[in-house]
Amino acid sequence: MDATPVHPSWLGDPSSTRDVMYRLLIDGPMSRSALAERLGLSAASLSRVTKPLLASGELREVPGRHVGPTGRPTQPLEVDASQHRFIGVKVTGNHAYAALVNLRADVLESEDAPIRAKDPDSVIAVLTSLAENLQRRGGAASGLGVCLGGQVREDGSVGYAPFLEWENVPFGERLRDATSLPVAVANDLNALTLIEHWHGAGRGVENLVILTIGAGVGYGLVINNQLINDVNAGLGQVGHTPLDPTGPACSLGHRGCANVVLSIRNIEAQAAVSLGRSVPYERLMKLAAKDPVARQVVDQAAFSLGRLMTIASAFTMPQKIVLTGEGVGLAVAAPDAVRAGRAHDREKHTPAVPLEIVEVSHTHWARGAAIAAMQLPAPPQAADRIPATIGGSTTPVH
Ligand SMILES: [Zn+2]
Missing domain, CATH: 3.30.420.40 (ATPase, nucleotide binding domain)
Structure with missing residues (x-):
């Protein structure tokens, strides 16, 4: 490793510079006029910011001929990510x-x-x-x-x-x-x-909900392209949302809260009781396709997952929900039950918010x-x- 890493350049950039770079990183290459409009800058102000960036090579014009929405030729700008x-x-x-x-x-x-x-x-x-x-x-x-x-x-x-x-x-x-x-x-x-919003399934979505299921339940929120952050974000309050009045209790005594009914461990435990033998999570998801008892356990959890999505949508009105996490196979194995759960609590005139299920490493x-x-x-x-x-x-x- 270099004894004196050369790092201050990016972190030393004034905010107007980084606003330009962020926009191009998140939204991809765009013309100067589109960029100026997006940032609320005049053409002259934008030019003042981009000039040194073009000179240093941090910003560059996308090679080739491009035509803008009005039919005029345009030269989009992009960030040199390297x-x-x-x-x-x-x-x-x-x-x-x-x-x-x-x-x-x-x-x-x-x-x-x-x-x-x-x-x-x-x-x-x-x-x-x-x-x-x-x-x-x-x-x-x-x-x-x-x-x-x-x-x-x-x-x-x-x-x-x-x-x-x-x-x-x-x-x-x-x-x-x-x-x-x-x-x-x-x-x-x-x-x-952040990664889903900048470069993943949530790219270009102004209001976005991320839900994860696995060991517990996680929730992330973007409103007006801003990640909503709070010191208590990591404490997992969403996990205690009540979903199934017939479910088992969590460590705090909540009957059927999301942490319990959607956790891999609990779904496996429920299946072990119903089937009379223990079946690992991924195998249980496959078994649901042919075994009615496994199907019932999986459907019940998937229905609760659908309810949680509708609750999240009702309070935050996202344009999209991205579901991920180690337990995401549940939504893949039981799409009908997820849909039924989502419909159960939704006002019938409201359309379902688009859902994308992604597996991430x-x-x-x-x-x-x-x-x-x-x-x-x-x-x-x-x-x-x-x-x-x-x-x-x-x-x-x-
Ligand atoms: Zn709880």
């Missing part, structure tokens, strides 16, 4: 998945490592080594983003992370000291929401963490004003 690299890491209770990405969050290099001891020093040592390896192979990074399940405070400290058994750990600060990189710490659902979450690092604010001395971040959600540690 100008900056970022590292993103997803940390679970026992593993770290890291990726070095370019500005478009394309994966250039990836590496993962087990977390054998959960104390902060050991985890930081694993992440530091991953960051060094990735930079040695792929070049110096401009920032490091880490996402984990739990409560992440604005200063990058972790209030509570159940899978790591952490409480009040000044994680971002210590990781920055260990790696000498600017560090962003994000709740993992926020990181996932751990590296995908890591890409989202890298976007959190891209959104770190410019250091105060380099900024002309506080940048208006589009995802809006990162946790700066400078």
Whole structure:
């Protein structure tokens, strides 16, 4: 690794510069007039911002001949994504998945490592080594983003992370000291929401809901292209939404709350009782196609999942719902029951919000963490004003 990583350029950019870059990164290449309109800038102001970026090569004109909506020739602008690299890491209770990405969050290099001891020093040592390896192979990074399940405070400290058994750990600060990189710490659902919104199934969707099912239930929200972030986002309140009055109770005593009726563990437990033998989750989803008892267990959970989608839509009015997570096979195995659950609580004149089911890898979450690092604010001395971040959600540690 280079002894003095060259990273300040991107993070030192004034906000108007980064507004232009963000827009082009999220929306893809567009003409100067479209870009000016999108950002509310005059042609002259836009030109002042883009000129140095074109000169430095960070921005470039898309080669070839292009015709705009009015039939006139136009020369769209695009970001040269290779100008900056970022590292993103997803940390679970026992593993770290890291990726070095370019500005478009394309994966250039990836590496993962087990977390054998959960104390902060050991985890930081694993992440530091991953960051060094990735930079040695792929070049110096401009920032490091880490996402984990739990409560992440604005200063990058972790209030509570159940899978790591952490409480009040000044994680971002210590990781920055260990790696000498600017560090962003994000709740993992926020990181996932960022990558889906910028480059995934939620691209171009102004108001978006992300739901995940697996070990528990996760929820991410984008309103007006802004990730809605809150220090309590990682505490999993949505998981306690009551869905099935006949369901078993969660650890807080809620009968049939989402955490229980939609968790892989509980669905497997229900199936074991009904079938008289234990069947792993993925096999159970397949078994539902031919065994009526398995079908009933799967349909009941899928119906509850549909209800949760309708509740989320009713309160937040998204244009799209993206469903993902380890347990997503439920919605694939029982689409009719999901549909019935969605219809059950919906006012009959409201159309169902479009749903997309996506399967994502751990590296995908890591890409989202890298976007959190891209959104770190410019250091105060380099900024002309506080940048208006589009995802809006990162946790700066400078
Ligand atoms: Zn509960």
